[in-house]
Amino acid sequence: MKILLTTSFAILISVISFAQKPDNVLARIKYSFIHVRDTTQKNNPYTENMLLVIGKNASIYTSLDKLERDLELPKAKRAPGSPFKPVNQVDIYFFAKENKLVSRERFMNAYYLINEPSQRINWKITKDTTSFNGVQCKKATTTFKGRNWIVWYAPELPFQSGPWKLNGLPGLIIQASDNKNEVQFLFNGIDNLKRENLSAEELELAKAYDKSIFFSHEIALQKDAKETTRVEYDKIQDLFKKDPKGFIAAASGVPRDKVFIGGSTTGVSHNTINNPIELPEKK
Numbered sequence: 542m543k544i545l546l547t548t549s550f551a552i553l554i555s556v557i558s559f560a561q562k563p564d565n566v567l568a569r570i571k572y573s574f575i576h577v578r579d580t581t582q583k584n585n586p587y588t589e590n591m592l593l594v595i596g597k598n599a600s601i602y603t604s605l606d607k608l609e610r611d612l613e614l615p616k617a618k619r620a621p622g623s624p625f626k627p628v629n630q631v632d633i634y635f636f637a638k639e640n641k642l643v644s645r646e647r648f649m650n651a652y653y654l655i656n657e658p659s660q661r662i663n664w665k666i667t668k669d670t671t672s673f674n675g676v677q678c679k680k681a682t683t684t685f686k687g688r689n690w691i692v693w694y695a696p697e698l699p700f701q702s703g704p705w706k707l708n709g710l711p712g713l714i715i716q717a718s719d720n721k722n723e724v725q726f727l728f729n730g731i732d733n734l735k736r737e738n739l740s741a742e743e744l745e746l747a748k749a750y751d752k753s754i755f756f757s758h759e760i761a762l763q764k765d766a767k768e769t770t771r772v773e774y775d776k777i778q779d780l781f782k783k784d785p786k787g788f789i790a791a792a793s794g795v796p797r798d799k800v801f802i803g804g805s806t807t808g809v810s811h812n813t814i815n816n817p818i819e820l821p822e823k824k
Contacts, residue, residue, distance in 0.1 A: 563761035564596030569732035570713070571605060572704050574629075575725040579813045589629060590729070592755060593704055595713065598637050599760040600702035601645075604629040608755055633657075634762065635708050637701040645766060646774065648781075652766035655774055660685075662709045673715050673728045681710055687820025688724065692717040705818065724818050 572591045577583050590605040607628040632645040642657035662685050669680035671693060678693035685707070692703070694712040703714025704726040718725040781788045790797040 563759040564599035566594055566758055566760060567596050568698070568700075568713075569594050569756075570715075571729040571732070572716075573725075573727040573729050574704070575727065576818065577723040577816055580816050581813075591629075591704060591726070593702060594755055594760060595700050595702050596760045597700075600635045600637075600700070600708075601632055601755065601760055602635075602702075602704055603632040603755055633706060634760075635702055635706075637708070640709075642706060643762065645763060648774075648777070652763055653774055654762060654766045654768045655771050657706075657771070662707070664710055666710075674730065676715055676728075676731075678715050679712070686818065687822050688719040688818075690717060690719055723816060 570593045572593065574587075574589045574591045576587045578587045579585075591602065592605040592608065593600060593602050606626070607630070610628065630647040634643040634645065635641070636643075640659045640661060642659060644655045644657055646653050646655060662683050664681045664683050667680045667682065671678055671680070673693065676695050677697060678695050681692050681694060683690050683692075690707065692707060692710070692714050693716045694703070694710040694714045696712040698713040699711070700713040701710060702708050703710070704717060707714050707717055707726075714726075716726060716728045718727075786797050789795065
């Protein structure tokens with residue numbers, strides 16, 4: 542297993558061009574992510590707080606819960622002995638002009654940058670309108686990654702980004718869901734970037750966030766992340782999925798019987814995923 546691991550990690554690292562100019566941050570949008578991962582547990586969907594950081598051309602989508610846990614913020618701490626909530630370990634960069642997606646994935650305490658296939662989404666814009674917290678939005682629909690999507694975007698916010706891999710509209714995507722409400726990205730506010738208007742408590746929180754790349758002044762690909770291909774990265778992921786405890790034991794040197802993999806804070810295991818966000822494309 543150790544020999545196999547060494548070989549697998551070696552092939553992960555390849556030479557790929559990820560040159561991309563940094564983009565100044567203009568806004569940060571929060572979403573509540575709701576996903577029925579297991580159709581046998583429809584009343585207990587997976588939930589997570591997410592963050593979209595946007596600039597004129599670039600954006601990055603990440604888990605706000607993960608960020609707050611990594612920063613060891615008080616509100617992210619769990620009581621001793623309580624289950625450890627799983628969080629999304631994939632960050633998604635989008636570069637609008639190039640129509641380019643890059644995944645930044647964390648595995649075994651290391652980060653990898655992976656080019657994703659570009660795909661322009663064929664949107665149908667309707668005449669319907671609504672507002673979210675005073676943000677005026679228009680409705681658009683599409684079929685993408687095997688799901689029929691209904692989204693609301695804000696023409697007054699001229700960014701082509703949105704949560705997850707949804708993008709390409711003439712305005713920021715504020716809210717989105719598939720037609721079955723199995724996957725939802727619900728608008729949860731826009732961050733105030735002007736600190737003079739923050740309360741003392743908000744200012745302290747902002748100072749803590751400053752330690753994260755997601756609260757820097759620029760959006761840029763991580764320089765110390767390893768660059769690889771999706772094919773090679775998936776190979777090592779498959780090894781992990783076949784035997785998680787054995788994989789961790791071999792990689793860390795910790796005895797197999799001492800390896801502990803946490804569960805869900807809701808008491809419902811979200812390890813069963815029979816309903817992924819990306820489904821087979823409809824023919």
